[in-house]
Amino acid sequence: MKQRFRETLFQIIFLIAATASIAAVLLICLFLFVNGVPAMAEIGLGDFLLGTKWAPQNSPPSYGILPMIVGSLYVTAGAIIIGVPIGIFSAVFMARFCPKKLYKILKPAVDLLAGIPSIIYGFFGLVVIVPFIRNTFGGMGTSILAASILLGIMILPTIIGISEAAIRAVPDSYYEGALALGATHERAVFFSVLPAAKSGILASVVLGIGRAIGETMAVVMVVGNQTRIPDSILKGVRTLTTNIVTEMSYATDLHREALIATGVVLFVFILIINLCFSLIKRKEGSK
Amino acid sequence: MKKNKLAIALAAAMTVALMGSCAGTGDPTTSGGASGGSTFDTTQAVHVYTREAGSGTRSAFTELVGLEEEDADGNTTDLTTEEAATANNTQVMMTSIASDPYAIGYISLGSLSDEVKAVSIDGVAPTADNVKSGNYAISRPFNIATNGEAQGLAKDFIDFILSQEGQNIITEEGYISVVDNATAFQSTLPEGSIVVGGSSSVSPVMEKLAEAYEALNANANIDVMTTDSTAGMNNTMEGTYDIGMASRELKESETASLTGIQIAQDGIAVIVNNQNTVENLTMAQVKDIYTGTATAWNNVA
Numbered sequence: 001m002k003q004r005f006r007e008t009l010f011q012i013i014f015l016i017a018a019t020a021s022i023a024a025v026l027l028i029c030l031f032l033f034v035n036g037v038p039a040m041a042e043i044g045l046g047d048f049l050l051g052t053k054w055a056p057q058n059s060p061p062s063y064g065i066l067p068m069i070v071g072s073l074y075v076t077a078g079a080i081i082i083g084v085p086i087g088i089f090s091a092v093f094m095a096r097f098c099p100k101k102l103y104k105i106l107k108p109a110v111d112l113l114a115g116i117p118s119i120i121y122g123f124f125g126l127v128v129i130v131p132f133i134r135n136t137f138g139g140m141g142t143s144i145l146a147a148s149i150l151l152g153i154m155i156l157p158t159i160i161g162i163s164e165a166a167i168r169a170v171p172d173s174y175y176e177g178a179l180a181l182g183a184t185h186e187r188a189v190f191f192s193v194l195p196a197a198k199s200g201i202l203a204s205v206v207l208g209i210g211r212a213i214g215e216t217m218a219v220v221m222v223v224g225n226q227t228r229i230p231d232s233i234l235k236g237v238r239t240l241t242t243n244i245v246t247e248m249s250y251a252t253d254l255h256r257e258a259l260i261a262t263g264v265v266l267f268v269f270i271l272i273i274n275l276c277f278s279l280i281k282r283k284e285g286s287k
Numbered sequence: 288m289k290k291n292k293l294a295i296a297l298a299a300a301m302t303v304a305l306m307g308s309c310a311g312t313g314d315p316t317t318s319g320g321a322s323g324g325s326t327f328d329t330t331q332a333v334h335v336y337t338r339e340a341g342s343g344t345r346s347a348f349t350e351l352v353g354l355e356e357e358d359a360d361g362n363t364t365d366l367t368t369e370e371a372a373t374a375n376n377t378q379v380m381m382t383s384i385a386s387d388p389y390a391i392g393y394i395s396l397g398s399l400s401d402e403v404k405a406v407s408i409d410g411v412a413p414t415a416d417n418v419k420s421g422n423y424a425i426s427r428p429f430n431i432a433t434n435g436e437a438q439g440l441a442k443d444f445i446d447f448i449l450s451q452e453g454q455n456i457i458t459e460e461g462y463i464s465v466v467d468n469a470t471a472f473q474s475t476l477p478e479g480s481i482v483v484g485g486s487s488s489v490s491p492v493m494e495k496l497a498e499a500y501e502a503l504n505a506n507a508n509i510d511v512m513t514t515d516s517t518a519g520m521n522n523t524m525e526g527t528y529d530i531g532m533a534s535r536e537l538k539e540s541e542t543a544s545l546t547g548i549q550i551a552q553d554g555i556a557v558i559v560n561n562q563n564t565v566e567n568l569t570m571a572q573v574k575d576i577y578t579g580t581a582t583a584w585n586n587v588a
Contacts, residue, residue: 007413057340058364126379131386140334141387142372224341225373236372250341 029267036264039243039257048261053189054227054238056255063258065265069231071144071237072213072269075223077231078148079155079212081140084205086152086158091201094160095167096189114157122221127152130222139234142224148233150222151215155208162207166200167193210273214266216241294533305348325570327388327564329585333576336383339582343488344377347534348393351425352574364441368579374489381558388562389584391576395462396426396554405556408569410446418463418554424570426554429462429489432523434544440477440507441529447472447500456499462551474504484512488553493532520545523529 027042033243040048051064094106110126129149134141135256155265170193178188225246246261251259295480305554307553338345349355374380376399384390385402392403396413399405405413408424417423447453450472454464489512497509504575514522516533520541523531537547559565568576568587575581 055340055365057346059362126382127386131382134387140372140390142383220375222377226369226371226376227373228369235370238373242375246339246373247341248342250339250342255341 003116016130021171023181032260032264032267035257036261039254039261040264042254043258043261048258049265051270052229054243054250061255063254065240065243065262067227068240068243068262070229070268071267072239072241074144074230074237075147075151075219075239076209076212078144079151080205080209082152083159083208083212084146086154087204087208087243088161088201089105091167091204092189092194093128095164096193098186110157110160113153114161114204118215118218119153121150121154121219125218125222133234137234139232140224140236142222142228142236143250144233144235144237147219147223147237147239148220151212154215154218159204160206161203162204166197166204169200170196182213185275199280199283203266203277206273206277206280210270210277213239214241215274228275239258240269292572306518327563327584330583331389332583333581333587334387335368335576335579336374336380336390337367337577338380338393339372339373339375340365343491344393344395344555347427347553348425348487348521351555352570352577354574354577366578367578370579371577378424384558384560386560388560391557391559393425394540394558395461396454396463396556399556399558401514402561403558403559404561406565408557408573409569412555413554415463415554418552419465421552421579423554425457425536425554425557425573426463428465428536428549428553429486429534429551429553430535430537430547431483431489432520432533432537433529434523434526434545436546437530439502440479440481442510443475443504444481444497444500445505445508445530446476447503447546448496453496453550454461456495457492457551460495462492462553465549465552472503476504476506478506480508480510481519481529481581482510482512482515482527483530483532484522484528485535486516488534489532492551495507510586 043051048063048065049069051061051062051235052066053064054067057131059165090110094103094110098106125146129146132141133139133143133146137145143244153175172190174196179238180191183192219239220242223242224238225238225242226236227238227243230237240262247255248259323473338348340529343354349365349367356364356366357386358364369518372381372383376394377394380392380394381398381400381402385391396415396418404504407413411417411423413425431445431448433441433445436442439572448457449466449469451469452472454466454469456514458464467562483497490511493511497511502505514526519531519533520537522528524541524544531545533547534553536546541547557568565584572581572587575588581587
């Protein structure tokens with residue numbers, strides 16, 4: 001009897017623990033939409049999403065976030081271009097080419113990369129990447145390129161970790177079969193194992209995109225934060241996340257609500273990315 | 288086996304190369320390269336840094352330099368160029384200016400250090416003395432005002448602001464103290480509650496002062512309301528506020544019925560990189576740079 005009671009009690013405790021995260025997500029959704037949607041309505045959805053002028057201190061103020069949407073997309077695209085090839089090749093190397101001794105160093109190094117706080121990345125970017133770009137290519141240095149390089153490094157652990165697991169999950173028979181047909185080690189890995197791990201690798205890229213688009217503290221220090229649509233990758237932009245973090249501390253009234261509405265737009269982006277991720281996962285599961 | 292050795296050697300070589308480039312670019316004094324170096328090239332573009340919309344430093348700067356344009360309908364537009372990079376705090380502003388030879392920015396005078404160079408405005412150096420005397424142009428007084436002689440709690444709170452303790456708080460917040468020979472505070476511990484209201488530039492430091500005062504006098508309750516300087520003075524005349532705050536000199540119409548006391552002076556330093564050869568800018572030149580009219584250093588040097 002006592003045993004039974006204990007079991008039910010702990011079941012309830014586990015259930016509460018499990019629902020806590022769902023409750024948190026629901027509360028965040030509720031907060032965002034309750035605060036953000038009225039502001040969007042007040043500004044006008046078209047003016048808000050497609051407006052190119054962000055000037056909350058003017059009277060009358062303008063709240064157009066198109067430059068920030070474009071900025072987020074540019075910076076994320078740049079991070080993917082830089083981070084994905086390095087990440088996937090690193091994963092292939094670690095899973096199929098790496099000598100054991102080197103792996104013992106490489107694996108913890110990649111894990112450490114994931115554990116570095118983003119503000120440290122930001123300072124690294126500000127004192128190393130930004131001056132490097134300024135001295136090499138000219139311009140201010142705080143630019144799409146700087147943010148892309150920084151984010152490209154930051155998404156490496158995500159991409160390497162998941163891709164490596166996906167490559168390792170491919171049954172050895174694929175590799176051995178390719179060898180049996182006369183393929184070299186390299187050929188077997190790149191043309192037999194890698195295609196078989198495709199959906200896992202794609203999932204890692206999607207998660208990398210999610211990380212890149214949501215990153216804030218590191219990006220805000222290297223991206224320049226100009227509120228206009230840039231015409232070069234050496235120009236600065238403002239992303240959705242940095243728009244919120246730069247102005248939140250002083251914003252009041254509609255300005256503050258407009259920043260929360262910016263968060264709603266970001267949230268919708270993240271939802272779309274997660275939807276893509278589950279679609280890829282489901283496809284993988286049904287195979 | 289050969290391959291393994293090659294891989295290890297390659298990794299080692301990459302690490303060394305990366306560290307080399309870090310060391311080279313991390314130190315602003317040795318980062319010569321294509322555009323920097325010890326010789327300052329005045330044909331280079333000015334890299335304008337500003338603060339985020341809503342920041343007190345930014346609103347003071349735009350107001351004092353004249354970057355705020357008001358049209359006939361009372362609509363105001365911030366003229367700061369869209370190409371200006373936004374630093375969202377003083378530390379990022381300092382690091383940006385210290386590492387970029389062609390940068391210009393601005394910070395509160397209290398945060399100034401020798402990492403960067405503060406330029407003179409119209410020939411006046413941004414020193415505490417020049418700010419105190421009002422000779423330095425990008426500065427403004429923080430005033431409080433009462434309707435007639437302050438009584439009870441209001442008087443005790445004003446005594447606190449002007450005391451050694453109060454002025455220490457003002458200095459800690461980055462403003463210039465204006466009270467010479469401030470004495471230690473002796474509270475008379477009056478009971479009650481008062482409303483302090485007005486300028487949004489003064490209210491952050493006023494909040495700090497009120498907090499410190501309430502810690503000393505548990506019987507007191509001080510509400511700080513944030514509006515603007517003019518509303519602060521008008522509401523004080525009408526009696527809504529016990530003490531009004533203004534981040535400007537009081538007008539004659541206001542001093543007719545109000546007693547004003549200056550509690551601090553706020554100064555903003557225009558800063559450039561230490562390698563920059565520019566020592567002095569006129570107010571008009573600062574405005575041209577920030578509106579994007581002057582884009583290269585030889586436009587103003």
